[in-house]
Amino acid sequence: MKTIWMMGLFGALLLAGSAQADRDPEALARTWCANCHGADGNSVSPLFPRIAGQQAAYLGQQLKLFREQSRSDQAAHDYMWGVAGGLSDAEIAGVAGYFAAQTPKPNYAAGDAARPAVGKEIFLRGKGDSVPACFACHGPRAEGTEQAPRLAGQHAAYLLKQLHVFSTSQRPAAVSMQAIVHGLNEEELNSLAAYLQGL
Incomplete structure (x- = not known):
């Protein structure tokens, strides 16, 4: 420390x-x-x-x-x-x-190839009424917008850490993410992070 x-x-x-x-x-x-x-x-x-x-x-x-x-x-x-x-x-x-302006490099990780399948479903279609499809804000290939970050190729461990932070009040500018994260269980969060890293 x-x-x-x-x-x-x-x-x-x-x-x-x-x-x-x-x-x-x-x-x-x-x-x-x-x-x-x-x-x-x-x-x-x-x-x-x-x-x-x-x-x-x-x-x-x-x-x-x-x-x-x-x-x-x-x-x-x-x-x-x-x-x-x-x-x-x-x-x-x-x-x-x-x-x-820098070029993002692929960030593939070895692991269970089936694991990101649930994450892909959440990214493209959401989950029920409480979790909208992620692409609606982050773009069809998770390339991001002016308001929402690029997620494609991001480290899965970093994404997972931030998703957990969103469940608190430590990122007040991202209020909309708090409700979304509470609508996903731990396995779904892990799968979503793994999917995004592989994009």
Whole structure:
């Protein structure tokens, strides 16, 4: 935990130290952001989301929420509050645009090939009256929109962690997801995450 806290503090100091003028967004992305997300946004660790090809407007919105400390889940606190706290609006827009322009790489995982079948059904058709089809907000191939993130190719473990966060009040900007998550059981959540990783 101390290492994580030090990372956040170092990030805040690094970014705040040159806050007098906007910095080159690509340089920020390739130096600081790359530590967790990879220089091209295709992170290899499921601790950190893959942000290559993510919608620029969505990324920008999330960076502002981190900067405002509105996202209060533990990972947001540990990794992103300090980093985003020193970013200007122009730098946020530039970093978001840089990662949006990167090419997402396939993220296939070995495992039970039948497992994502239930997840595919939920993504395309929803479940009963309480869970709408995911594609209605996230796009037919989970490519995302300005309001909803790209989910295709995301680490299943990261998706599952965020789905559990949605069941709390730690992501207030995603109120609509709270009711949806409560309509799915653990096996369905796992299957949905596995399906999305394979897209």
